[in-house]
Amino acid sequence: MSESFPGAMAVVETRGLVKRYDGQLAVAGIDLVVGPGEIYGLVGPNGAGKTTTMRILATLLAPTAGEALVCGIPVTADPIEVRRRIGFMPDFYGVYDDLRVWEYLDFFARCYGVAAARRRSMIGDLLEIVGLADKRGEYVEALSRGMRQRLCLAHTLVHDPALLILDEPASGLDPRARVEMREILRELRAMGKTILVSSHILPELGEMCTSVGIVDRGRLLRSGPIDEIERSLRATAVLQIDVLGDDEAVAAADAALRADERVGDVLRIDGAPPGATRLELPFDGDPEQQAELLRRLVEAGHRLTGFRQATSDLEEIFMKVTGQADPAEAAA
Amino acid sequence: MTGVGMHTPRRSAVREWLAAVGTILVKELRSRMRGRRAFAVLTVYLAILALIAYGVYAVVAPGARQAAGFGGVGFGPFGPMVTNPSATIGQWIFTLLSIFQLILVMFIAPAFTAGQISLEREKQTLDLLISTPLRPGAIVVGKLLAALAYVFLLIVAAIPITAIVLMYGGASWEDIVRQQIVLFAAAIGFGAVGLFFSALFKRTQAATVLTYCTVLAFTLGTVLIFIFWSVMAARGEDGGFRRARRAPEQVMWVNPMVAMLDVIAPLDPTGFGVTSVLGQINGERFDDQGVICRGDVCFGNDGQPAPALDQSFFDGHWWPRFTATFGVLALLLTLASMRLVVPAGMRFAFRRRRRAPPAEPRQVLVAGDGTPTIEELAEPPR
Numbered sequence: 001m002s003e004s005f006p007g008a009m010a011v012v013e014t015r016g017l018v019k020r021y022d023g024q025l026a027v028a029g030i031d032l033v034v035g036p037g038e039i040y041g042l043v044g045p046n047g048a049g050k051t052t053t054m055r056i057l058a059t060l061l062a063p064t065a066g067e068a069l070v071c072g073i074p075v076t077a078d079p080i081e082v083r084r085r086i087g088f089m090p091d092f093y094g095v096y097d098d099l100r101v102w103e104y105l106d107f108f109a110r111c112y113g114v115a116a117a118r119r120r121s122m123i124g125d126l127l128e129i130v131g132l133a134d135k136r137g138e139y140v141e142a143l144s145r146g147m148r149q150r151l152c153l154a155h156t157l158v159h160d161p162a163l164l165i166l167d168e169p170a171s172g173l174d175p176r177a178r179v180e181m182r183e184i185l186r187e188l189r190a191m192g193k194t195i196l197v198s199s200h201i202l203p204e205l206g207e208m209c210t211s212v213g214i215v216d217r218g219r220l221l222r223s224g225p226i227d228e229i230e231r232s233l234r235a236t237a238v239l240q241i242d243v244l245g246d247d248e249a250v251a252a253a254d255a256a257l258r259a260d261e262r263v264g265d266v267l268r269i270d271g272a273p274p275g276a277t278r279l280e281l282p283f284d285g286d287p288e289q290q291a292e293l294l295r296r297l298v299e300a301g302h303r304l305t306g307f308r309q310a311t312s313d314l315e316e317i318f319m320k321v322t323g324q325a326d327p328a329e330a331a332a
Numbered sequence: 333m334t335g336v337g338m339h340t341p342r343r344s345a346v347r348e349w350l351a352a353v354g355t356i357l358v359k360e361l362r363s364r365m366r367g368r369r370a371f372a373v374l375t376v377y378l379a380i381l382a383l384i385a386y387g388v389y390a391v392v393a394p395g396a397r398q399a400a401g402f403g404g405v406g407f408g409p410f411g412p413m414v415t416n417p418s419a420t421i422g423q424w425i426f427t428l429l430s431i432f433q434l435i436l437v438m439f440i441a442p443a444f445t446a447g448q449i450s451l452e453r454e455k456q457t458l459d460l461l462i463s464t465p466l467r468p469g470a471i472v473v474g475k476l477l478a479a480l481a482y483v484f485l486l487i488v489a490a491i492p493i494t495a496i497v498l499m500y501g502g503a504s505w506e507d508i509v510r511q512q513i514v515l516f517a518a519a520i521g522f523g524a525v526g527l528f529f530s531a532l533f534k535r536t537q538a539a540t541v542l543t544y545c546t547v548l549a550f551t552l553g554t555v556l557i558f559i560f561w562s563v564m565a566a567r568g569e570d571g572g573f574r575r576a577r578r579a580p581e582q583v584m585w586v587n588p589m590v591a592m593l594d595v596i597a598p599l600d601p602t603g604f605g606v607t608s609v610l611g612q613i614n615g616e617r618f619d620d621q622g623v624i625c626r627g628d629v630c631f632g633n634d635g636q637p638a639p640a641l642d643q644s645f646f647d648g649h650w651w652p653r654f655t656a657t658f659g660v661l662a663l664l665l666t667l668a669s670m671r672l673v674v675p676a677g678m679r680f681a682f683r684r685r686r687r688a689p690p691a692e693p694r695q696v697l698v699a700g701d702g703t704p705t706i707e708e709l710a711e712p713p714r
Binding site: 058059060061062080083084086088090092093094095096098099103107108110111112113152155 | 348351352354355358359362363366455456457459460461462463464465466467675
């Protein structure tokens with residue numbers, strides 16, 4: 001059924017997926033392929049279409065056009081069969097807080113038709129995995145946010161699904177809980193689950209994902225193994241240069257920078273140390289070429305107090321990727 | 333989750349569906365019946381009914397005894413009482429208990445169901461529930477039954493109080509059965525109304541308000557419509573009134589009050605002439621001498637229990653019409669709620685599959701070094 005994975009079928013596959021809400025395009029033609037055992041991170045700002053894509057795959061929304069397949073089953077044709085194969089954790093969700101922790105998992109295990117004999121031991125195993133074994137008899141109400149998040153993650157596993165769809169599993173968690181969540185995902189990956197996870201924080205995904213897709217305005221701008229994406233992004237770094245001196249000196253440095261064909265538009269930004277001006281510019285070159293640029297600036301007599309690559313958090317990567325705009329080009 | 337291989341054996345559709353309803357029931361009852369609240373409500377409910385029974389006794393008994401002293405003719409609070417005094421007490425208790433219980437059920441049943449689905453939306457738990465393989469029908473029916481289970485408990489728990497009347501006489505076990513049927517039908521019907529609005533609206537508040545509006549419309553609204561319609565229909569062309577025309581009785585089929593009046597009509601201790609009220613609705617004719625006729629049997633309108641009414645459990649009674657109407661109503665509303673719970677755009681997708689299920693992607697966990705691996709995820713090409 002899938003050309004891209006002859007032999008082993010893709011766990012998730014979408015072809016030209018489109019979702020329109022009241023005339024607004026939330027998803028504008030996403031082609032996504034996630035192979036078995038992959039941890040695929042979907043990155044993008046709020047409103048990029050991550051949640052919509054995931055909800056379509058979780059059979060909670062019907063696509064306006066295009067096709068979405070989970071384990072080769074079209075989500076609109078047979079949602080019940082798809083649901084048996086996925087565990088879904090939405091970005092916002094509540095819990096039944098008047099149930100005990102084990103009852104909560106027991107309920108969902110029943111929903112998936114897990115046999116009574118298996119439920120008891122499985123709930124123990126799951127609570128072990130998510131680190132809630134000692135909370136078994138407590139009311140869900142009494143759990144902290146991080147614990148609820150882990151309980152919700154546990155509920156996605158009751159039927160041992162092939163695919164986990166986790167929408168922002170680390171959002172709203174404190175740093176410690178984030179680390180715990182990451183550890184759990186790593187463990188699940190070791191168990192061979194295919195995981196589709198979304199986040200707006202790239203480094204977080206970078207540590208655990210095998211592949212990443214960058215989504216913006218309903219389009220998949222880049223998709224591929226994480227190191228490949230990083231390499232392609234490293235080629236265009238954003239540099240921050242602090243120039244010491246008056247306006248004249250800064251203007252001279254600015255002109256020198258603009259003379260370099262690898263440098264894009266130079267901006268003055270805040271945050272420079274006293275007496276200096278901070279310039280920010282996109283630079284199309286690897287670290288070698290960055291060093292070369294620095295050497296030339298210093299040799300030309302510009303007085304620099306800082307020269308660094310801006311930490312590439314998602315927003316800047318977005319600026320870069322979305323700056324190229326054309327998704328066809330980005331995909332190629 | 334070492335060693336938890338997942339391959340749920342496929343069950344028949346019906347058993348799967350029943351298991352799903354059971355799943356919802358167990359979960360709902362676990363949270364509903366826990367703690368003191370459920371038992372406190374039950375206690376208060378029974379206490380109110382017991383008080384009513386005692387109060388009726390305290391008010392009616394002196395009049396009944398007086399009647400006995402005057403050779404069987406005495407004066408009750410609302411008129412002359414011409415029966416066995418003990419039976420009179422029993423009939424009064426039965427009448428008032430029936431009406432009060434109906435009113436309580438009309439208010440309690442929607443209160444339990446009007447939040448069943450909208451609360452899941454408000455607490456953002458509905459997505460988790462919908463994304464399980466539970467069929468929407470099973471979710472809706474499970475929710476309805478779970479909410480009504482408690483109302484049924486209230487109704488059934490009150491039977492012993494109602495059964496006091498068997499001791500006094502004047503009402504039979506058949507009367508109690510009829511009363512129970514009407515109460516259950518009212519609970520199911522109004523419960524389904526609450527559930528429907530709960531599925532329709534995002535907010536529980538809106539669902540609750542509209543549900544109670546419906547309760548009022550069914551009980552008071554239908555009466556107003558009936559009277560207005562009858563007056564309009566009976567007005568002759570010359571401006572005079574002709575008694576023969578009245579509104580169609582179907583207007584009152586959804587009115588639980590009329591059904592309960594029918595249940596208590598054979599007893600009719602009030603002297604209000606419940607039978608003649610019913611006669612106004614279902615078209616029993618009054619002949620020239622003011623005698624009510626139903627079918628071939630005519631009897632005087634003097635407050636005597638109507639002999640024709642007691643002859644059959646069903647025939648000539650009003651309550652089966654109400655019960656049937658409410659049954660159909662509950663069914664339709666439950667089906668509608670089902671459609672509302674299905675995610676928009678997925679509606680077509682919930683028919684039972686005809687073709688053979690695709691092979692389950694099986695995860696074979698290799699136990700040797702404890703490292704689980706996926707051995708086979710793909711299904712064989714079709």
